[in-house]
Amino acid sequence: AQSVTQLDSQVPVFEEAPVELRCNYSSSVSVYLFWYVQYPNQGLQLLLKYLSGSTLVKGINGFEAEFNKSQTSFHLRKPSVHISDTAEYFCAVSSGNTGKLIFGQGTTLQVKP
């Protein structure tokens, strides 16, 4: 069975500071990995995804994530955050066979001025 653990429920950070949101997964098969962002009262928007190839994945809004197979991690990073990055961030895993996404509990990123 697959599972996802997001290690921080809330991450407060000051504007223009760097941030890392941590995600670990468990799976017995090869996986696809995703980060989604959810703004208040909105649906989920894809930030980036890892399917294969380069372990460093770049996404929208200046975010990037690194796939580490040995540590079963897929941490999300941004070198300088903005107030507008305040949102809920979800890490998800899929085996690819059916497309079913298994989500983590979410991390609330709070960017302070």
Next chain:
Amino acid sequence: EAGVAQSPRYKIIEKRQSVAFWCNPISGHATLYWYQQILGQGPKLLIQFQNNGVVDDSQLPKDRFSAERLKGVDSTLKIQPAKLEDSAVYLCASSPGVKDTQYFGPGTRLTVL
């Protein structure tokens, strides 16, 4: 390109009442998903359709929940009768195929009193 449409956006009902949600996926998308997102948790897949056939409904509480996707386009999710623990946001997503990126609608927020 129009996104995934859902209605209603908000619904408040009494326990034991019935409720239905509607989803119109992105045109041409064969795969449609319904997720349940309880407050403070990540989304959980309820049911997945490929065209008008069910791919996965293993986590759908079939004694009270039902879903259909007639003609392989629009879909409805019904709860009858509702329980307090059904209070959640119900998200619809669609993708061209099972291995493609999922695009999410804005969700329907259900409150059961």
